[in-house]
Amino acid sequence: MQAEEAVKTRSIADLAIATLHRLGIPATPANYAIWYEYHAGMSPNLQRTIDVLISNKATFDEATLQDLYSTFFSSAKEAQAVRETSARALETLQDIVGVVDFARDDAHQFGAALRGFASKDVGESLGNLKHLIEDLVSESRRMAGRSEFVGLRMKESAGKIEALERNLEDAIRDSSLDGLTGVANRRTFDTVIRKTAGDAMNSGDDLALLMIDIDHFKRVNDTWGHQTGDVVLRHLAKTLQQAVRGGDHVARYGGEEFAVILPRTDGHAAVNVAENIRKALARNPIMLDVTPPMTPITVSIGAACYEPGDPLAEWVGRTDAALYKAKGEGRNRVELN
Amino acid sequence: MSNSIDAGKSEAPAIEPKPMSCLITDDSSLVRKIAGRVFREIGFEVDEAENGQVALEKCQIHMPDVVLLDWNMPVMDGLEFLKALRRTEGGRDPAVIFCTTETDVDHVQRALASGANEYLMKPFDKETLLGKLDMVVTRR
16 A cells, blocks of 8 residues: 555656656746646645646746745645645655755756756656656766765755755746847747737737848858857847837847837837837947958848737747748848738 | 427427527727627627626626636726626526636636636637637536
């Protein structure tokens, strides 16, 4: 009976870990407790609340996870059963990832390894996840072996290790901005586009989107190297922030593609903002002492308006189609779809 | 169940199914228009209310099968309406789908605890709305 219980606990633990990774949620004890409880099914309210969030494709950001934890785990109303299962869940988690602990001897490398680990797409498969954990463990062993201070550092106070772990969590979670350019990242874009489209659906106000792509960016990287490419990306991000109006949202959509969400803006006004961006870039070229000398950087821009009731993906797709049309018709131009 | 008096007839009598009804409660006329179109397309009878007070009065006259319910509305908000509805005679019958821009755990949790059957976050499209409707219709 006890063995049966242990097997059950372990399989719930596996499910919880797989879900954390699938949803890109940091594997902190609190988050683990939430998802263990979700799969254990001891709290119907927790389960229904999470089902609503999942079915609405909500992002499990830090605030949402904290709310879930404080709502379902810090409240005196919650059944003792919840606390018991989460305690059992934590034991199993320690059992699974405990072997990774000694990688803490080197903060930076551990951090880098864990970040890499967190960003890997493990998909649905537990097999993949186990492979990744094995990779992480062997990487940790390798790092531990290299450090002559391992023994000393292993004796460092538990408090320090916890602080390190917290910093790491903050670094992983604090990911609303794009690290290279400082504008909003894709994840933030996804949140903002939903928020602004929801508001537009309620109010009936116009809402437009720009997709901006650097012309011949591959040539920049190939000719002057990726560091120069990074300078170009930063320069464009800065130009975008200066060229848009207050209330517009600039984001790095991916690679050399940027997006600007324009609330209370119709197609005509969106094209004006896009033309302003193109002109600002022409007025304010990047001055770099490189050989061969750099030709002026230009962008192609697609614009489209949100139609309330249409899927957001359809809108983004129409904007992208306009961008491709701008590319197809000679680049350094704006197209409205 | 058959109301046919001719038991010898092999064919079952055609029973006209009563169309299901939906009350769209939202202060946004655009939301009422978009949701109304989706419900009508699948054969629902659609009525509209611009706040909870109006919706409650309509429910007292005719209890709908489904209520699509906004949260923030003047006069009476969605949560107040839901609590009042569930206390009304026959008010436990309608499936209530919250439909709101509120996306945080606290709102979801309060909606479910107050008797909402489903929760749809704005912006919605036809597919997501029908998905939620499917959930409440098949769950009954």
